[in-house]
Amino acid sequence: MPSKDQLLGIIAIQTEIARLGLDLAGTMALVVERTPPLIAADGAVIELAEGDEMVYRAGVGIAARQLGLRLQREGSLSGLCVKTGEILHCRDxxxxxxxxxxxxxKVGLRSMIVVPLRHEGETVGVLKAMSRQPGKFGETDVRTLGLLSEVIAAAMYFSTKYNVDELFYKATHDGMTGLANRALFIDRLRNVLGRRERDRQPASVLMIDMDGLKQLNDSFGHRVGDVAIKEVATRLKACARQSDTVARLGGDEFGIIFSPVDLPEGGAALVRRIEEEIARPLVFEGRTHILAVSIGMAEFPVDGPDIDTLLEMADRRMYQVKRRHHGQPPGHSLPSLAQ
Known part of the structure; x- marks a missing residue:
């Protein structure tokens, strides 16, 4: 049987899941974050079965950089787990x-436990715990993850009692705004860069951070802050094209994949359009609030050949813009202050 500490850990995870409510993407992120400490693993991932592929939709530790990784169901332990519905243990x-x-x-693992995730009687994905060491896990660890998988299955059921399509949507989209979540953003960026590398066409990635959300929350409460987040999401979506991906990456952070780059000025024109759209006052419950964002952009392949380099560059430029915003002299129309 799992140890007392492991059982208490699973109960704690169940409690945290209950607090998240119907946020399936948040539940998946929480579970993979809490899994490694339970069995001393080096990483964990939730893979969803999509067509003939298994796709990394949430990951931590040695799997964190592999969001969006796709492997064929046929010829993989994850695919076999989905096919058989059984817990599988690879020692080496x-x-x-x-x-x-x-x-x-590619991930850097030597041993793993793969447990099925079931929804409405169908195995729709797996929870995988992994280690850099061969022979790391024992039967107690296998049983512990089996119990945890039942907790996740219950969360999946209560998040959506409808069909598998709804389940996949909830797993890849932000519950508050309806935008793509971080996992889907990374997945699509990986695909875009692969296509653009083949056709030698540029692509742009934008990292966007709201300015002044903390002041807004402190002054008027989180309900108003939530309205501001949703409004920014709506305006970002309005600025983008059907071919672009707009995502909420967490908190007040957003991202946009701008591809194909078919404007004369590329992503720079999109940046200006976003700044103008966000600057429109937000009127809520009789108060007018000024919104603003800091935007950093990186271009493929000029600024880097891979996801990590591009995101780091865009993030760095975004924070440079944010520092300039904070350096404005008194009297400047600071973001998110009521007028």
């Missing part, structure tokens, strides 16, 4: 013929 990828060794090498 070097001697286990069931695994996709190339994918394992």
């Amino acid at each position: 990828i070097e001697t286990d013929p069931r695994v996709d060794k190339l994918a394992c090498d």
